[in-house]
Amino acid sequence: MxxxxxxxxxxxxxxxxxxxxxxxxxxxxxxxxxxxxxxxxxxxxxxxxxxxxxxxxxxxxxxxxxxxxxxxxxxxxxxxxxxxxxxxxxxxxxxxxxxxxxxxxxxxxxxxxxxxxxxxxxxxxxxxxxxxxxxxxxxxxxxxxxxxxxxxxxxxxxxNEDLLDGVTALSGSGPAYFYYIVDAMIKAGVEMGIDENLSKLFVKQTMLGAFHLINNSEKNLEELIQDVASKGGTTEAALRTFEENSLKETLKKGILNAEKRARELNG
Known part of the structure; x- marks a missing residue:
């Protein structure tokens, strides 16, 4: 060929x-x-x-x-x-x-x-x-x-070709969403006094481990979250803040806007 x-x-x-x-x-x-x-x-x-x-x-x-x-x-x-x-x-x-x-x-x-x-x-x-x-x-x-x-x-x-605009928003643009979250986590580590390189190491290895757990566990995402978020603990405090600030809805809205932009690019 x-x-x-x-x-x-x-x-x-x-x-x-x-x-x-x-x-x-x-x-x-x-x-x-x-x-x-x-x-x-x-x-x-x-x-x-x-x-x-x-x-x-x-x-x-x-x-x-x-x-x-x-x-x-x-x-x-x-x-x-x-x-x-x-x-x-x-x-x-x-x-x-x-x-x-x-x-x-x-x-x-x-x-x-x-x-x-x-x-x-x-x-x-x-x-x-x-x-x-x-x-x-x-x-x-x-x-x-x-x-x-x-x-x-x-x-x-x-x-269905129309689904490709959704694929563009989800996986085409998707890596940037993860980089954005990782960047926020690294900066939070620095703000807590952890050296930047060490903060990067903790966050990147955490992301890698979480990826493998998603791929290898029989549990769904909600169950995996609950495994980490014990009642009254540190994870719950973070998750409550995310919910209070509608983080999940904001992420979803951003992805839907990416799909809308993909449709616009066709002219």
Whole structure:
């Protein structure tokens, strides 16, 4: 398989590294295309055997799969300035937030589009990606796409494209929510007099342990909370403050607003 990636930013490059790591493609069959001339030398160092180009240089695209990894707000301008025409059998995989399949098809004048929403842990091969496909894409073509996506973590096929805006809000943006909470916990530790590096260690190891408990315990989240929150104790004091300040509702509202913004990005 030959793959071209339009938009060699963080996500486009992390996908590339995963494909090469698991030998899903050969380096010489990877074509990375960037809008930023200044990035060419750095990308060439990372991918010495692959083809590296700027958008302006591409007159013809020799690829079975074209992955679109540009910012959604930039896509219309990019599509209108392509110097190449898509061939009938070329597949398109979009990883742009909020941009619906129908709009991509219209701007590219091309029917074979798969839309996916990965998240930043794909950088470590620990991401999760929701994806869906336009009509006319065969089961075998979808299996090939899934193999590629699974190299970056896990993937879930969704029949209803509308759910991808929710996936964008939940897992696409999700890592930032955890970073936000972790940051607040670290700063609370510092305020209590704990050295910042030590506070980071306590919080990060606590987060890691809690993750493994969620994954390995037969108890639900409410039961796990109650295991820690003894009556009249320290955890209960913290949880009461969270409830009094509607922390759970605030988090939910933020995620729903992220979904709303994902819908707006489609225009």
């Amino acid at each position: 030959k793959i071209a990636i339009l938009g060699a930013g963080n996500m486009g490059l992390s996908f590339s590294k995963s494909f090469l790591k698991y030998e899903l493609i050969k380096p010489e069959n990877l074509h990375l295309i960037t809008r930023n001339q200044s990035k060419l030398s750095k990308i060439s160092e990372e991918f010495p055997k692959s083809k590296i180009s700027t958008f302006e240089e591409v007159q013809e695209l020799d690829a079975d799969l074209i992955i679109i990894a540009v910012k959604p707000q930039d896509f219309q301008n990019v599509a209108e300035n392509f110097r190449f025409t898509l061939k009938e059998n070329q597949m398109v995989l979009s990883i742009m937030a909020g941009m619906k399949i129908s709009k991509i098809q219209k701007l590219l004048n091309h029917p074979l589009v798969v839309r996916a929403m990965p998240n930043s842990p794909t950088l470590l091969g620990m991401g999760i990606t929701g994806y869906t496909a336009a009509e006319g894409i065969s089961f075998s073509q979808l299996i090939n796409i899934e193999r590629l996506l699974n190299s970056t973590g896990r993937s879930v096929y969704l029949e």
